[in-house]
Amino acid sequence: MSVPEANAETRVLDATKRCCERFGLEKVTVDDIAVASGVSRATIYRMFPGGKDVLFEALRVRELEEFFAILRQRVEGATSIEDLLVRTVVAATQELRADDHLAVMLASAPGETLSQLTVDGVPRIIRFANAFLAPLAEAYLDHERARAVIDVLARLTISYFLAPSDTVDLGDETSARAFLDPFLTAILTEGAISS
Amino acid sequence: MSVPEANAETRVLDATKRCCERFGLEKVTVDDIAVASGVSRATIYRMFPGGKDVLFEALRVRELEEFFAILRQRVEGATSIEDLLVRTVVAATQELRADDHLAVMLASAPGETLSQLTVDGVPRIIRFANAFLAPLAEAYLDHERARAVIDVLARLTISYFLAPSDTVDLGDETSARAFLDPFLTAILTEGAISS
C-alpha cells in the first residue's frame, strides 16, 4: 500500500483511507491515523492545519485527482467527440463500480458519502471533470460547449451509478452509446444551430 | 438477520455481533448496539448487568454454543470412535474456516480475538467441547478418557486452524484421518494397556 520511504503526506493519506475503511468515517480518530501512518499526531496537524476535516478534504481531492487521471488515460485514443464522450461515461461508470473504497464508504457512512456525490461534492466533481477532460473535448468543441456537455454527462454518470436503471447500463459501451447518442447529437447540433 | 419479533436478548446479541463487524471491537459503544437492536440503552444494562464486558461475554458464550451445536449435529452418525473423532476435527476446522464473524474479528482485533482462542478462552472452549461432545464419545470411551482426548483434539484443531501446516489439512477428511490415526490409536490403546 504505502511503503515507509514514500512521501509523508502520501503515507498519511493512505493511512486515512485505510482507517476509514476499517473503522468507518464516524469512528476514525486522528490518533488512529497517526499510528497507522507511523507519524506523530503533531505532524498530521502540521501537514493539515485544521485537523480532521482538512485531512479528509485533502483525501477527497486526491481521490478525485486519481480518479480523473485514470479516466483521462483510459479515453485518450478517442477518434470523435461522440466516441470520446461515450467512452468517458462508460469508463467513469466502470471505475466507480470498481472503487472498493467508495463502496465501503457508501455502505458504512451513506449520508456523508452521498452528500459528497450529490449535494456538496458535485460542484467540485464537475470542476475536476472539466479540468481533466475539457482539454480532450476541446479538440472538438469550443470551451463553453465542452464545459456544458461535461457538466451534464458528469451528472448523468453519477445518477446512473447511484441508482441504476433497468433500461440503460452506462457501464456497457453499446448500451451507453445507444442511450447517449440522441442527447449528444441534440446538444452538439443545438449549439451549431443557435450560433 | 434478527426479526423484530425475536427475543429481545437475541436481538441485542445479534446487534452486538453486527456492530462488532462494522465498527470493530474497540470502537463499538453500548449506544451503537442499542440503536442497532432497537432497544433502549437502559434495557441492555438491565439484561446484561455489568455492561459491555458482560454483553460481549454473553455473545461469546452464545457463539460457542452455536458452534458446538452445529458441530455435534454434523458428526452424529459416526460409526466408530476413530470415525467420530476424525469427523469432529474435520467439521470443526471447516466451521472455523467458514466463520465470517471470526474472520472479521481476527482481522480487526487480532489481540483480543486470539486471546479468546488461546490464552483466556481455551479453558472455556474445552469445557464447551466436553459438554457437547463427551456424550457422543462416551458411547465408546469412559468419562476420563473421553475428556482427555477431546481436550487434546480441541487444542490441535485450534492450533492448526490458526497456523495451518504444509503437511496436514485438518479440514480435509483423508488428510486429517491419516494424520490423526496414529495419535488416536496411541491414545486409545495406551489407556487400554495401562488400565
Next chain:
DNA sequence: AGACGATAAGACACAAACCGTCTCAGTGTC
C-alpha cells in the same frame, strides 16, 4: 378496573477519549 412487569426515554455524575495547540528536545541537512 386496577395491579404488575417490562420498556423507552432521558437526566445524572463520573470517567475516558478526542481535539487542536503548544513546547521542547532530538535529528539530519546545508
Next chain:
DNA sequence: GACACTGAGACGGTTTGTGTCTTATCGTCT
C-alpha cells in the same frame, strides 16, 4: 552553528461514553 523537520507528550476544553437511576407509558394478567 543555523535551520527545518519530526516525535513525544503536556495542556485545557469539549465531546462522547458509561453505568445508575427515575419517570412515564405501554401491554398483560387477574
